Amino acid sequence: MKIGIDLGTTNCAVAYIDDNGNPQIIPNREGERTTPSVVYFEEGTVVVGKSAKLVSVTDPENTVQFVKRQMGNLDYKFPMENGEKLTPEELSAIILKRLIEDAEESIGKKVTDVVITVPAYFNDAQRTSTQDAGRLAGVRVLKIINEPTAAALAYGLGKKENQNETQNILVYDLGGGTFDVTIMSLSSEEVRIRSTGGHKNLGGFDFDNAIFSYVADCLEEEHGIDIYDDEIAMQELREKSEECKKMLTTRKKAVVSISSQGKSSKVTITKEQFNSMILSLLNSTIIIMKSVLEEAEMEWSDLDKILLVGGSTRAKAVSDMIEAETGIRPSSELNPDEVVAIGAAIQADLLEASDELEQEPTVKSKSTKVVDVNSHSLGVLVHDSQSGEQYNSIILPKNTEIPASITRTYYTSVKNQEFLHIQVTEGDSEDPEDVWIIGDTEIELAGNAPIDSPLEFTMSYDENGVVHVFAKDKYNNENLGEIVIERKSNLSEREVNEKATKLMMLDIE
Ligand SMILES: Nc1ncnc2c1ncn2[C@@H]1O[C@H](COP(=O)(O)OP(=O)(O)OP(=O)(O)O)[C@@H](O)[C@H]1O
Numbered sequence: 001m002k003i004g005i006d007l008g009t010t011n012c013a014v015a016y017i018d019d020n021g022n023p024q025i026i027p028n029r030e031g032e033r034t035t036p037s038v039v040y041f042e043e044g045t046v047v048v049g050k051s052a053k054l055v056s057v058t059d060p061e062n063t064v065q066f067v068k069r070q071m072g073n074l075d076y077k078f079p080m081e082n083g084e085k086l087t088p089e090e091l092s093a094i095i096l097k098r099l100i101e102d103a104e105e106s107i108g109k110k111v112t113d114v115v116i117t118v119p120a121y122f123n124d125a126q127r128t129s130t131q132d133a134g135r136l137a138g139v140r141v142l143k144i145i146n147e148p149t150a151a152a153l154a155y156g157l158g159k160k161e162n163q164n165e166t167q168n169i170l171v172y173d174l175g176g177g178t179f180d181v182t183i184m185s186l187s188s189e190e191v192r193i194r195s196t197g198g199h200k201n202l203g204g205f206d207f208d209n210a211i212f213s214y215v216a217d218c219l220e221e222e223h224g225i226d227i228y229d230d231e232i233a234m235q236e237l238r239e240k241s242e243e244c245k246k247m248l249t250t251r252k253k254a255v256v257s258i259s260s261q262g263k264s265s266k267v268t269i270t271k272e273q274f275n276s277m278i279l280s281l282l283n284s285t286i287i288i289m290k291s292v293l294e295e296a297e298m299e300w301s302d303l304d305k306i307l308l309v310g311g312s313t314r315a316k317a318v319s320d321m322i323e324a325e326t327g328i329r330p331s332s333e334l335n336p337d338e339v340v341a342i343g344a345a346i347q348a349d350l351l352e353a354s355d356e357l358e359q360e361p362t363v364k365s366k367s368t369k370v371v372d373v374n375s376h377s378l379g380v381l382v383h384d385s386q387s388g389e390q391y392n393s394i395i396l397p398k399n400t401e402i403p404a405s406i407t408r409t410y411y412t413s414v415k416n417q418e419f420l421h422i423q424v425t426e427g428d429s430e431d432p433e434d435v436w437i438i439g440d441t442e443i444e445l446a447g448n449a450p451i452d453s454p455l456e457f458t459m460s461y462d463e464n465g466v467v468h469v470f471a472k473d474k475y476n477n478e479n480l481g482e483i484v485i486e487r488k489s490n491l492s493e494r495e496v497n498e499k500a501t502k503l504m505m506l507d508i509e
């Protein structure tokens with residue numbers, strides 16, 4: 001069975017296409033349609049979801065939340081009591097395993113293939129981490145797709161009646177941890193992404209933090225108590241801040257009570273206060289929206305619709321701000337918690353998995369075409385032949401339709417050059433300091449060529465937005481094949497295999 005998984009910062013959802021061809025959310029073992037992305041370690045057992053979220057208040061040291069924010073960060077390790085340390089990929093794989101087991105239990109079939117969604121703004125390292133997490137969980141990742149694209153697929157499916165019409169749609173996705181904006185043209189035959197942008201660390205989590213800091217300051221002022229000294233109280237306040245925020249979508253004010261070291265404070269927060277706390281965060285989302293609009297070469301009036309996705313768009317200030325800026329009342333006709341998983345299931349259904357594990361899935365004929373773009377420019381670091389200075393040479397600018405590849409020729413700098421050092425980058429600047437070096441690789445050359453001999457490089461983004469590099473020695477007319485980029489932020493092949501074996505044994509509650 002193929003399923004679609006929305007692996008969220010705070011919540012996950014899983015969907016599949018039923019025998020009648022309709023997408024359905026698969027409830028988890030608690031019968032709920034979303035599962036909190038929380039893992040709790042308790043002496044030999046691993047608990048995922050709602051129960052883990054509940055204990056996070058009493059035992060914060062043994063719970064992990066918001067692991068999606070750490071994807072592609074090799075420095076992050078979660079220390080377990082037994083001294084073992086887990087990577088973001090392993091933690092995500094634990095969540096995935098639980099989601100998959102629940103889906104199998106509910107549908108009564110084995111899950112073999114999955115489509116996992118990621119924020120459009122995820123870079124190569126974060127995408128590769130997500131693919132690795134899927135492999136660790138023991139399933140084949142058919143495709144990584146962008147969350148807004150998934151939302152568009154789900155939306156488009158409900159709109160089949162407008163056969164010939166093309167609509168320009170902006171998806172504004174503000175979740176728990178990430179913000180994404182995507183502009184796309186949608187017709188009954190295809191979803192074509194025009195431009196995309198976002199922020200990988202901006203979401204409801206930051207709204208909670210604003211309330212958290214405000215209440216912590218009140219506690220400090222009233223009793224001189226520093227909540228940061230009290231881990232349990234901190235976790236409690238984090239939960240209460242989120243509850244308070246949610247309450248403020250329907251109420252004019254909410255009260256947060258917090259106690260630490262025998263002293264307590266009761267803090268009232270009004271909707272106006274909350275709105276002003278998150279004003280600058282919302283302003284950042286508007287700035288990003290404007291640049292995405294510009295990159296699509298559109299005006300607000302070219303948009304037919306603004307779709308809201310992600311739990312944080314339930315805060316009324318969000319739609320008010322968007323309307324004030326664009327003149328368009330955003331539509332909330334989609335279920336913000338479920339639409340991404342539904343879109344992932346639709347995408348999984350569009351792909352025909354081959355029986356050969358190594359083979360790429362093919363697209364079923366006569367189905368909706370999905371044309372996505374890269375969200376980061378791809379380049380290499382090169383030396384200017386005159387000044388000798390190093391700069392970033394952009395090869396595939398962002399918002400290029402993917403899959404895409406481009407070939408460039410570079411020249412050897414010494415006679416009989418034996419090695420070539422390649423540094424592949426993501427980012428828009430020419431300054432090497434301002435871009436992200438995805439990976440470093442040294443390739444061996446034949447060592448027989450005169451200076452200035454041509455080397456041809458083909459760099460590409462595949463369907464998943466993951467980078468590949470191929471090289472050709474033009475002097476010897478020899479194909480050097482795909483160059484394995486040693487990704488600085490990802491697990492090695494060996495680590496993935498080792499960890500996969502370990503995770504297979506794990507019992508998850
Ligand atoms: N009524 C509400 N008002 C404001 N925020 C809300 C409300 N309900 C849920 N949220 C917030 O929505 C966020 C979760 O949204 P969602 O489930 O879409 O995120 P996610 O998919 O886990 O994250 P991401 O897409 O960033 O990876 C949480 O921060 C939650 O507090």
Ligand SMILES: [Mg+2]
Nearest residue numbers: 008175310340
């Ligand atoms: Mg989400």
